[in-house]
Amino acid sequence: MKNGYWQKMLRVDLTNRKTSVEDIPEKDLKRFIGGAGLGAEILHRELPGRIAPYDPNNLLIFGTGPFQGPPVAGGAKFSIVGVSPLTGTFADTAAGADWGPSLKDAGYDFLIVEGASEEPVYLLLVDDHVEIRSASHLWGVNSFDVVDAIREETGDKRLSISSIGPAGERRVAIACIAVDKHSFAGRCGLGAVMGSKNLKAIAVRGTQKIVLNEAKKAGELIKRYRQEILETVKANGFREHGTPGLCETAEGLGDMPIKYWAGDVWPEGAKKLGAPHYTEVLNARPLPCKYCPVGCHRAISITEPLEYAQKGIGPEYETLGMMGTNLLIDDPKAIARANEIANKLGVDSISVGAMVGFAMECYERGWVTSKDTGGLEIKWGDPRALIGLVDQIGKKEGFGAIFADGTLGAAKKIHPEAVKIVVHCKGLDIPAHDARACISLAPTYATGSRGACHFRGGCEDVEMGGLYIPELGISKGTVKFFEKENQSMLAAKCQDFFALLNSLVLCAFMVDGGGMSLTGVKELFNAITGWDYTIDDLMQAGERIFTVQRMINIRDGYGGETDVLPSKMFEPAKEGFRAEKIIPFEELMEDYYLLRGWNEKGEPKSETLARLDLVR
């Protein structure tokens, strides 16, 4: 078959130490594309019902799509699917660096890990060679050092390695999966699932080249798109400044979290944290993933003060929000230190920042005292509190251990009123975009299949003028701030579009910032697969993928009654761009359900399932 897929899935059973290679039917790929899409379908099929996240029967599904294999700009990405220990339902998380293309080059579209090993192990996949190797000597090693250790002991410096740090080993529910000391599958705690399987790392390399349907045409498109994206991101500042360039815009529009969502404005803080100041004081340069012309990640170099000195990976916008304005901390070097600790211990920088903000509010309210924290004062604006607490949470030690089951889990232990102030949906902490500013985020967060996520949508970037998708009728002026018109349509279309992107798998920054069009995505998809999809076909696939994820949510007990926002999202600002504005939540949700073809309980109607070819 010349369709850009091997149609091969490697299954590793860690309980019985067995591996097998299975065929993937083309019809499954045509319906669910790959990545988070086929991953969701597999999870739905193979898990009979709700499952405890640390049950050995939980799956870790590593998925690629047709955009891995050829040197596609933005094709370094891959998706990981499983049941989240934070939410107890569907999770998909994604990362870049080198791992996705490497799995494809090894001869597989998908890797499924099931069961649990009795002893710590890591997987070594090099072309046909599949080996389960002891990792007892690597247990406890941080997520960066383990990459070097595995490359050293195998003698293979070109291995791409996904790994967990101590947080995943100790089942901290926000544990991430780190990739090549560069990128992070951050959200939803699938690193803890990997730890529960005693799986320390997966090291991959391959030499096989996938066959494309129209290789010459695909090659020309790939070359042209890479050049066009490069010119775009040089012109618009994205390459030079990366995501930190967003800070002052976001703060100015009331979108950045301030003081755990209780604050309204802080332009001085955003200016210090964001670019161009960030670029200057952290000596930041682009750090691209494989094939990428954007280089959004930041390589940083800090020499003083000594306590913050490092050469490494810099914090992104989300981290600057959740560890910065969210905590009233405006020192990017201090945040870079906390980010480094989070990366190496292996926790999601968004959720850990949220946890520290929650802890600071509890401290302010007197629900937590320095007696509880062993003397660590958790005060607003104090980088020592941030750094100290991130370290404790990542190691599951001291006061930080209370966060092992997530912010909600900690709240239940701290104070009877504490659960009410947690800012989350389905147990996933809301990231650094305020739904009170970008109201299309309201239905996006409430119905998000992995919980509150802006990047299973991207609608806030449409509202803030960064992302337009004219093929879907989404352009300048489609939505206006705080006005209901078209906001639910925007939320739903963006969810479907990003579901598609996470299945192809294509890094969203090619489109969002890089200027690649949906038409361009379609042209390349068809050149690779030969399937001649229209834009409607692709978007229907996205909607089908989102709907399967929704079906998993419903099966796991997350239906319409959990399509809610936390109470802070209904507290209006007193000043700033969103002063006195309140989200028209019920109207947005009513429009959203109607557009989705869901009933009043938030369940897809039978005619919707039939239209999407999801009738079982």
Next chain:
Amino acid sequence: MIEVSVKLVSIFAKYQRGRDTSKVTLKEGATVLDLVREFGLPEDHVRIIAVNGKQESLDKVLTQGDSVFLFPPAFGGG
């Protein structure tokens, strides 16, 4: 003539070129687009505009004392 203030932040900050953006003189009847051109900003990058804290468009006519925030496009929300 009218006098307005303009906020140029993030990747737009370099377009200030040392000028005092708290006092910008424009002709009577000038629009936001005239202000954008005054500072040489790439017009297609100016998509979100606030005048006195309210969202407006490029053709909004400015008046004395208006406070204008020209937001750089927001991508990279991740």
